[in-house]
Amino acid sequence: MHIGFDNSARLYKNVYYFEYKGIQYKLIQNNPRKWCDVLITIIPSYHDKKLKNRAYNIASEFISALSWENFAMATVSEIGGSSAKDNICLRNAKCNMFDLPKIPYLGSASGNNISRMPKIENEGQRTALTLYRQALSSNNDYLSFLFFWQVLEVGGKNPIGWINKINKNGKIRFAISESDLKRLPLNQKDLGNYFYDDCRNAIAHINRRPGKTKIEIDTREDNIRMSLSVYAIELIARYYIKNELSLNKEMWLVRKKGKGFPIYVDKEYLKNNPCTFAYNHMTTKKLLKKKNQI
Secondary structure, eight states, X not given: OEEEEEESSOBSOSEEEEEETTEEEEEEOOOTTTOOEEEEOOOSOTTOHHHHHHHHHHHHHHHHHHHHXXXXXXXXXXXXXXXXXXXXXTTTOOOOOOOOOSSOOOOSOOOBOSSEEEOOOSHHHHHHHHHHHHHHHOSOHHHHHHHHHHHTTTTSOOHHHHHHHHHHTTGGGGTSOHHHHHTSOOTTOOHHHIIIIIIXXXXXXXXXXXXXXXXXXXXXXXXXXHHHHHHXXXXXXXXXXHHTSOOOXXXXXXXXXXXXXXXXXXXXXXXXXXXXXXXXXXXXXXXXXXXTOO
């Protein structure tokens, strides 16, 4: 099964092997000017929709985690499957199905990796990261804003009240600077009400009644306003995911006891079990101590 994905944060290796939440994948990084990258996994029967859906959903979660970790534009799509011999394994599986990239080519700079990922522990975190990835990957500020706003709706909180609360008690300064806040045209509105009424509702309801802020698409003033607003709501959405949805744990790609198929484990496992990083020769304990992680 070939699952296509785009990733603007190019990796330093073209091929990786890893197990994520019980499924083994082979990551192949293609030429981003020609084809999207792929995750290949082997399933016993390509006609088994349940297995296909599970493999795709877990791959999508992995790409959302990768996007979050590397601040990357990323998209996911199923390319299809191909028949394989009975003795096929990921080691000799090749990319033989291709699809065009879904994001623009942003250059060949590489150096990123998949060694560390956020530990996604619940459906709320998964949904929020999916929305965040969609927002980050859109080249349309209006669509990006809607996705970032929807991040703030995950978990049942009132986004308007939550934004005004953290702005009032000063916590918003951890997400966005005072100087950036002053650039927003609030017009004496609270920050949460500005985002909701002048951005979210203005985008969702283009034809609004008199007295309400309207979106004037393709005007200089409105493009500047939306660009500033998207920048601000992105930082606030990231703060919300980390602090309100508690996405603050990590996983590391290791080989247990220094051998075997690379698998993601959390920090508690690393503290109590001998491992080596899958794509680093230093033991996990030595490297994590060096980085003051333990």
